[in-house]
Amino acid sequence: MAFFNFHKNTFKHGIHPPESKEETNKLPIKQFPFPPVIILPMGQHIGAPSQIVVREGQEVHRGQLLAKAGGYVSVPLHAPVSGTIRKIANVPTISGKMSQGIFLEAFPSSTQEVLEGEPIDPDTATPEEILQGIQNAGIVGLGGAAFPTHVKLKVPDGKKCETLIINGIECEPYLTTDHRVMLEQETDIFTGIKYLLKATGARKAIIGIESNKQDAANHLNKYIPEGLPVSVQVLPVKYPQGAEKMLVTATLGKEIPSGKLPIEVGVVVVNVATTAEIGRLLPHGQGIQERVITITGPGVRKKGNYTIPIGTPLRFVLEQVGVDEEISEVYMGGPMMGVAVSNLDISIVKGTSGILVFTKKDIKRSPKTYPCIKCGACVDACPILLNPSKLGILAKFEAYDEMASNYNLMDCFECGSCSYVCPSHIPLVQYFRLSKRIVRKREAEKKEKVNA
Amino acid sequence: MLKKTLDISSSPHIVKGRSTEYIMKNVVWALLPVVFFSIYSFGLNALLVIFTATFASVLTEHFLCKLSKKETTVNDYSAIITGLLLGLSLPPSFPLWMTFVGGVIGIALGKYIFGGLGYNVFNPALVARAVLQAAFPVAITTWHPAFLADRFTTVSESVFTFPFMEPHYDAISGATPLSAFKFDGVSTSTMELAFGQVSGSAGETCAIIIALGGIYLIARNMMSWRIPVAVLLSAFLLSGALYIFNNELYPSPVFMLLSGGLMLGAVFMATDMVSSPITPLGLWVYGAIIGILTIVIRVWGGLSEGVMYSILLANAISPHIDSVIKNRVYGTKRKIKAA
Numbered sequence: 001m002a003f004f005n006f007h008k009n010t011f012k013h014g015i016h017p018p019e020s021k022e023e024t025n026k027l028p029i030k031q032f033p034f035p036p037v038i039i040l041p042m043g044q045h046i047g048a049p050s051q052i053v054v055r056e057g058q059e060v061h062r063g064q065l066l067a068k069a070g071g072y073v074s075v076p077l078h079a080p081v082s083g084t085i086r087k088i089a090n091v092p093t094i095s096g097k098m099s100q101g102i103f104l105e106a107f108p109s110s111t112q113e114v115l116e117g118e119p120i121d122p123d124t125a126t127p128e129e130i131l132q133g134i135q136n137a138g139i140v141g142l143g144g145a146a147f148p149t150h151v152k153l154k155v156p157d158g159k160k161c162e163t164l165i166i167n168g169i170e171c172e173p174y175l176t177t178d179h180r181v182m183l184e185q186e187t188d189i190f191t192g193i194k195y196l197l198k199a200t201g202a203r204k205a206i207i208g209i210e211s212n213k214q215d216a217a218n219h220l221n222k223y224i225p226e227g228l229p230v231s232v233q234v235l236p237v238k239y240p241q242g243a244e245k246m247l248v249t250a251t252l253g254k255e256i257p258s259g260k261l262p263i264e265v266g267v268v269v270v271n272v273a274t275t276a277e278i279g280r281l282l283p284h285g286q287g288i289q290e291r292v293i294t295i296t297g298p299g300v301r302k303k304g305n306y307t308i309p310i311g312t313p314l315r316f317v318l319e320q321v322g323v324d325e326e327i328s329e330v331y332m333g334g335p336m337m338g339v340a341v342s343n344l345d346i347s348i349v350k351g352t353s354g355i356l357v358f359t360k361k362d363i364k365r366s367p368k369t370y371p372c373i374k375c376g377a378c379v380d381a382c383p384i385l386l387n388p389s390k391l392g393i394l395a396k397f398e399a400y401d402e403m404a405s406n407y408n409l410m411d412c413f414e415c416g417s418c419s420y421v422c423p424s425h426i427p428l429v430q431y432f433r434l435s436k437r438i439v440r441k442r443e444a445e446k447k448e449k450v451n452a
Numbered sequence: 453m454l455k456k457t458l459d460i461s462s463s464p465h466i467v468k469g470r471s472t473e474y475i476m477k478n479v480v481w482a483l484l485p486v487v488f489f490s491i492y493s494f495g496l497n498a499l500l501v502i503f504t505a506t507f508a509s510v511l512t513e514h515f516l517c518k519l520s521k522k523e524t525t526v527n528d529y530s531a532i533i534t535g536l537l538l539g540l541s542l543p544p545s546f547p548l549w550m551t552f553v554g555g556v557i558g559i560a561l562g563k564y565i566f567g568g569l570g571y572n573v574f575n576p577a578l579v580a581r582a583v584l585q586a587a588f589p590v591a592i593t594t595w596h597p598a599f600l601a602d603r604f605t606t607v608s609e610s611v612f613t614f615p616f617m618e619p620h621y622d623a624i625s626g627a628t629p630l631s632a633f634k635f636d637g638v639s640t641s642t643m644e645l646a647f648g649q650v651s652g653s654a655g656e657t658c659a660i661i662i663a664l665g666g667i668y669l670i671a672r673n674m675m676s677w678r679i680p681v682a683v684l685l686s687a688f689l690l691s692g693a694l695y696i697f698n699n700e701l702y703p704s705p706v707f708m709l710l711s712g713g714l715m716l717g718a719v720f721m722a723t724d725m726v727s728s729p730i731t732p733l734g735l736w737v738y739g740a741i742i743g744i745l746t747i748v749i750r751v752w753g754g755l756s757e758g759v760m761y762s763i764l765l766a767n768a769i770s771p772h773i774d775s776v777i778k779n780r781v782y783g784t785k786r787k788i789k790a791a
Binding site for chain 1 (some may be wrong): 458459460461462463464465466467468469470471472473474475528567568569570571676725726728730731774778779780781782783784
């Protein structure tokens, strides 16, 4: 820290891309129709894939357990619809890899009522019981990372959680799911916070919201239950404020040490939609079957925020909302960190927060790159205060070890700010993603050698 | 429907939409008022010198690209900037053949042998000027008076010197405010300096127009404000201290800021992005080195002007500034270490 530590209610650097949220942020969440067939890959979260506990031909009820957690860092999967298990086979995923998966054919005329499980009472349950309940419900970070939430909430021995931060920032352009969830599901959010406070032992919770969602902040402020130590903090709009590190710095003025988690400074950060899901599912002991997704972008006809069953094929989604003939690129997630889809046969997973459809003319990326002119725009954008210009040059020389040891490559979380501002159109984030993989691989190899 | 294949790309999928070419184009725009004032005050001489320098730079860039079988990079505007800056930094009655040689050297030796745009260590225009200063010491220090009555109708004899011959100068030649002060102890008024009523290099005489160009680029976020501020501030502070110490021996800090090439150098030459550091603190250090060195050379050196060598020296250490002074990465402690 510098000499004096003025808490400026924000983090350093960052960018201001056009928000592009106005087309969907006023549209209430709508239920999406059930597809005829649901396709559920087992590896839709970070960690070990889920293990299938049903067999082909079996009839399942909505909410029934289909696959159990494959370990501690893993979660179970529940049936998003009532139907028949048609097939268990490899299915494509967004990364291009195949993963074991379940084809579930929905009953056409089922009432689609959800099975009730064993409820967990936030007032009497122990923190361990709540964490177990969260894992049993199959909950992962719904902001996009899809990291199992119970693992994240587990405060390591010797550490103490002071503050729980609920992430309602939604700094990605176009996305409005968290915004709508905050406006429409306040009861679930506050119930969720009750569980989370108990599970982490935090004394207070802060809901961080960007000022372009002032209505959501006002709404939540109005409904804070009596006795619940929750406050709403409105922050100026800046990308990537939704990143954990940036959000902790913006709300509390603390920096999370390099390579460490927020718990290092006594904080646990949970996405607001994840919080709402916990508040909705745990009182009924149910598992997650659906999630709210913003479907938008210039190529979409019926833009909106939809509750969509997990496992709904992307092709079915796009056919339902109607897309432009000239559809060129489809992204899952936001335009800054989302992943381009190569295959419409993949399905919605728990981490899908948005679907963006761009036509050819909406893609402004220039095919022509210039050499780095060291203008420093990337240096002024990087929220981690790296030197992307130098890192980019080193990446070209394949000096990966130098990048990691002298230029803090591994602190980069691929927010895309540097690529966004680069006037020479250098694909910096792509370089860094690749470089990070190579560094990780080399480190693993080194470890193996030592162990051998 | 939806049968067609999709394009894929790496995130981010949206961009700010500003290009290197666009930034360069804006630098050219910011330089144009300086060029116009130069032609207004020095007439056809300045027009010919600036045009020749630019023409030679662009031609050399194009030729070298063709020679190395690459697509021409002339349309990124950077060669035009080099040419304009070279022309503006030369005496207005400088022989055209020497100017042409300068343009070729700037691009070929100052930029292309390093690998072209983005790889040059030094500001190419200053490399050219340094070579010219070494090769033609008389021609490059022979100044032409401003605002001659016949400036739009006649061209000095020296301008059309036959290639590889030394120029002959007309009887009239003017001293720059710096050389007048240094060698004759004559000072020039602030108003004359600010509004360019003096003689000097073609484009360095009017401090105000140069500053306006800089303000335009800074306002459009196309130039680091830290460099000109650091250069001017450090020069002001050092010369101010000297002036307070002995105001008969040393000129006033305002005179130092407005005279010679300091303003042109601080605004348009030291700010060359490629050859300057990249971190905020690095920029301050870099700018301060230029400002202090300029004053040191002007006051104690053998030359009356020191901006060019100061910037070139700072260019040379700029990569080292970058490897020593880094931003404090989020979540770490600042470490300054030798590379």
